[in-house]
Every structure is written in C-alpha cells, then in structure tokens.
Amino acid sequence: MVRILFIDDDHQDQKLLKMILPENYAVISAVKGLHGVELIQKEEPDIVLLDIELPDINGLELLKRINALPLSPPVIMLTGCSEIDKVVRAIKMGASDYLTKPFKLEQLKRTIRDVMEEKIKESALIKLKTEDPPLNEIVGESTAIKDVKKLILLYADSESSVLITGESGTGKDVVARTIHNLSFRKGGPFVPKNCGAIPEALLETELFGSQKGAFTGAISRPGSFEMAKGGTLFLDEIGEMTPLSQVKLLRVLEDKTITRVGGTSVIPVDIRILTATNKDLKYECRRGNFRLDLFYRISTLSIKIPPLRERKEDISLLTAYFLKMLTGRNLDISISAMEKLIDYNWPGNIRELKNVLERAVLHSKKHTLDEGDIVFY
Ligand SMILES: Nc1ncnc2c1ncn2[C@@H]1O[C@H](COP(=O)(O)OP(=O)(O)OP(=O)(O)O)[C@@H](O)[C@H]1O
Ligand SMILES: [Mg+2]
The missing domain is CATH 1.10.8.60 (Helicase, Ruva Protein; domain 3)
Known part of the structure; x- marks a missing residue:
C-alpha cells in the first residue's frame, strides 16, 4: 500500500485522484498547505503530491518546510504548463519529480513508482551505512560502485536469480557472496561452482549428484544443487555451459526439483541461484551459443560491475x-x-x-x- 498525501486546493482534482488510483494506493488530502505539513507529521505518508499554487502558502515555500522535517517524504510537484521556471527551482530545492497538469493516470503511476523505487534505494543505502558490515568488504566510493552496492541491497532479499556481469577481476565473486550474506539465506550454505572449469561429462554429476550404480563405480552422492539447499548456489562462468547443461539447468529453474544422475526419485531443491559471466550473454544468445529462454530466466535481476x-x-x-x-x-x-x-x-x-x-x-x-x-x- 502506497500512502499519498495530496496537497491541492482544487476539490475536483482531489475527488478525481481518489477515484482513479487503484486500490493499493491510499490518498489523504489537504487543501491548505499548512494543514498538509501537519498531516505529514501525523500520518507519515510515503509520498507527497504538491500543487505549486496554493491559497495560503507558496508551493515552493511549503516544499522547503517539508524538506526540513526530520523524516521528509519525497515530493512530486504538480504544475501548470506555464510554470517551467518554478519547476526547475523546485527540483533544485529537492523535489523528487514533477507532473504537468492535466496528467494521465499512467504518467502519475509511473512517476510515483519511480520516486518510490528511488526512496527504497536510498533507505537501503542508509541501512547499509549503519548495519550491513558485509557491504564494507566491497571497497570503493565511486558513484559506479555505490550504484552496485545499492543494487546488492535491493536484490539481497529477493528470491529471484541475479546475473552478475563484469570483466575478469572486477569482483563478481565478492558481489555474489555479499548478496548471499545479506539475504535471508545467510544462515544456509553458499556453494560456488565454476561451470567453465569442469568438463561437460563431469558437470552433470557435479551439479545433480549421482545414485549408486548409475555408471561403473558410481557412488551415491549429492551434487551442488542439493548441497546448496536452504542457501545459495553461485554458478560462475555460466557463459561456458554447454547447450545440454543449459537445458538441464533451465528445467531445474522451472521445476525447482532435480533428479540425481542414475536416480529416479525427484528431489525438491530450495535454493536461490546467482550466476556470473564476463561474456556478453545477449551476444552469445544471438550467436546461438546461449539459450535465450535460460538467459531470461537467470537475468530477472542483473548487476553490471564496471571495470576499474x-x-x-x-x-x-x-x-x-x-x-x-x-x-x-x-x-x-x-x-x-x-x-x-x-x-x-x-x-x-x-x-x-x-x-x-x-x-x-x-x-x-x-x-x-x-x-x-x-x-x-
Ligand atoms: N570492491 C572490492 N573491494 C575489495 N576487494 C575486491 C573488490 N572487488 C574485487 N576484490 C578482490 O579482487 C579479487 C578479484 O575479485 P573476484 O574474484 O570477485 O573477481 P571476478 O570478477 O569474480 O573475477 P573472474 O572473472 O576472474 O572470476 C579478489 O581477491 C577480491 O577479493
Ligand atoms: Mg570470479
């Protein structure tokens, strides 16, 4: 639920906004600016929509007051089309974004979503400074590496796969470990597996494990998927996987189950998969070396580490x-x-x-x- 405080003296607009916004938005409204400031302190809305023209106080003046509050919410300015210079000033004064009236519902929703995403990233960064030692292992203060850290925090608690890309030696392993250490799964195992270093014939048993009697001398032994149960499996150099292994991996991602080589029982695996590559996987897809469906599966979320x-x-x-x-x-x-x-x-x-x-x-x-x-x- 996103809670929006709408500060606008136009009653028509107030009604309209309440009607058009879907159910997962709650609108609190104020027609006077100063009442709006009170409501921010009392109701702690996630976001403020602020009309630049108000009866009791100038919208820019009000923006200044809102930003001076201890937990000031992000503010989206609403303006008429002739007020571009005011908009520029509002943005400089710390407004998160603006919308020109009349706006479409889609525009409004998109702007709210963007601003909320930015807010989540920022609060994640504050959290990072105070309570997340794993992130300190990633040394760097450049904007580029800060963006990487923000994404790590944002993705840590998700269960989706993360594709980590970057040239050799940029820190892909470090990033994968950090994601695991910040996730709900940190109490579980972190199992790294380099898909490039293992010959195709071995990779299958390495990943899926084997059942006694599967081949001469085969013993019963769990593979990486099973060993990572309750934790994270990090498939490094995923771009080196052969087409056959790619199909098998895709199946695991879809079913969340595996069968050991030579085995018959279907074993559920509760794992999160992280992958890394220094190849351009999209290009490899175009060249027919990597499956597009697998690419989409593993790259729901992605982090690109910039070269040094x-x-x-x-x-x-x-x-x-x-x-x-x-x-x-x-x-x-x-x-x-x-x-x-x-x-x-x-x-x-x-x-x-x-x-x-x-x-x-x-x-x-x-x-x-x-x-x-x-x-x-
Ligand atoms: N931001 C960082 N801060 C501190 N150490 C780092 C950072 N990034 C990488 N390192 C260190 O640099 C070395 C290389 O990092 P890592 O092995 O993670 O790179 P990689 O991208 O996985 O390389 P490859 O493509 O060869 O697998 C490691 O010793 C790692 O600890
Ligand atoms: Mg590596």
Whole structure:
C-alpha cells in the first residue's frame, strides 16, 4: 500500500485522484498547505503530491518546510504548463519529480513508482551505512560502485536469480557472496561452482549428484544443487555451459526439483541461484551459443560491475585497503607510485591491482613504496 498525501486546493482534482488510483494506493488530502505539513507529521505518508499554487502558502515555500522535517517524504510537484521556471527551482530545492497538469493516470503511476523505487534505494543505502558490515568488504566510493552496492541491497532479499556481469577481476565473486550474506539465506550454505572449469561429462554429476550404480563405480552422492539447499548456489562462468547443461539447468529453474544422475526419485531443491559471466550473454544468445529462454530466466535481476579503469577514483582507497591487508599496517606509498597506479588502465581489474601490490610489497626494501616497486606485466 502506497500512502499519498495530496496537497491541492482544487476539490475536483482531489475527488478525481481518489477515484482513479487503484486500490493499493491510499490518498489523504489537504487543501491548505499548512494543514498538509501537519498531516505529514501525523500520518507519515510515503509520498507527497504538491500543487505549486496554493491559497495560503507558496508551493515552493511549503516544499522547503517539508524538506526540513526530520523524516521528509519525497515530493512530486504538480504544475501548470506555464510554470517551467518554478519547476526547475523546485527540483533544485529537492523535489523528487514533477507532473504537468492535466496528467494521465499512467504518467502519475509511473512517476510515483519511480520516486518510490528511488526512496527504497536510498533507505537501503542508509541501512547499509549503519548495519550491513558485509557491504564494507566491497571497497570503493565511486558513484559506479555505490550504484552496485545499492543494487546488492535491493536484490539481497529477493528470491529471484541475479546475473552478475563484469570483466575478469572486477569482483563478481565478492558481489555474489555479499548478496548471499545479506539475504535471508545467510544462515544456509553458499556453494560456488565454476561451470567453465569442469568438463561437460563431469558437470552433470557435479551439479545433480549421482545414485549408486548409475555408471561403473558410481557412488551415491549429492551434487551442488542439493548441497546448496536452504542457501545459495553461485554458478560462475555460466557463459561456458554447454547447450545440454543449459537445458538441464533451465528445467531445474522451472521445476525447482532435480533428479540425481542414475536416480529416479525427484528431489525438491530450495535454493536461490546467482550466476556470473564476463561474456556478453545477449551476444552469445544471438550467436546461438546461449539459450535465450535460460538467459531470461537467470537475468530477472542483473548487476553490471564496471571495470576499474572507469572508476579510477577508487584506486587509492583500494590500494590503501590492500596494503593494509598485505602488511598489517599502513605502508606509505609515494605520490609518483600512486600516479603510476592511477595512470595504468588495469585490464585485469582489481585482481591485477592486488597482484601488483603484492609483488611491490615483496620487492620493496623501504618503508615507502616507490614508483620503481610498481611493475606491470
Ligand atoms: N570492491 C572490492 N573491494 C575489495 N576487494 C575486491 C573488490 N572487488 C574485487 N576484490 C578482490 O579482487 C579479487 C578479484 O575479485 P573476484 O574474484 O570477485 O573477481 P571476478 O570478477 O569474480 O573475477 P573472474 O572473472 O576472474 O572470476 C579478489 O581477491 C577480491 O577479493
Ligand atoms: Mg570470479
């Protein structure tokens, strides 16, 4: 239920809004601005629709007062079409969005949805700062990595699959683990399985397990799907899966059950699946290497981790973090060495940075890392 406070002096509009909005919206209304402020404190609405022209107080002035409240809800401004300069000022003053009257129901619903989504992300970020240590393991303050963290929080409690993409060494494993550690399933197992490293013939028994007598020497043993019960299965390098394995995985995702190789009983599996790849899966679908239906199944939610060269502002933080981790103290680094790290384009991303620093620490004889200690391969 989304609770909307509608501050507008037009009674016709008030009635209309109550009539057109579907049942999962509750509308509280105020015709006077100051009454609106009172209602915000008393009723704590999720969102405020505020007419820019009000009888008792200027809408912009009211916006200022609303934003000064301790738990100020997001505000959508309602304006006539000739008031564009006021709209610009309202947005600058912190309004979340605006609608020009007369607006269509679809527009209204879409705007409310967008603003609510933004609000959820923001409250997730506040939660992150106060009570979510797992996220601190993802080092970085760039906008790009902050967006990744917001998505992790937003997706953590969902049961849908998340496709994590990014170049090699960008932190896909780290992101998958963090999602698990923030989810309801954190008390259950986190089972990573690299689909690229296992030959096709083995992958099936690795994933599905086997039943005694299935083939010569076969023993009864659970596979990854069963081992991840109650937790999360992380299928890494999903782009390497052969067509046959893809079909089998699709079936598991659809039925939530498996059958061991050589077995007959159908075993229900309560798992959440996360996948990762450094390939462009859509492109692989077009080339016929990856099933489109499976792609849609696993990418309900997706997180793209940007390469390090696109968030160079994180390099100094990451460097400090790794140096501390590698040496147990705050080892100094010269300005020229830091510049060398920042100028480089990092094809191997964070893993490469970690390796470069590891070597630098080993070779360095002094208390400060110098340009000469930094060597790329
Ligand atoms: N934001 C980060 N903060 C701290 N450490 C990180 C971060 N991102 C990655 N790392 C570290 O960098 C290394 C590489 O990360 P990870 O293995 O998650 O990358 P990947 O994308 O899974 O790589 P690959 O494609 O090769 O599987 C790991 O040692 C990981 O701990
Ligand atoms: Mg990985």
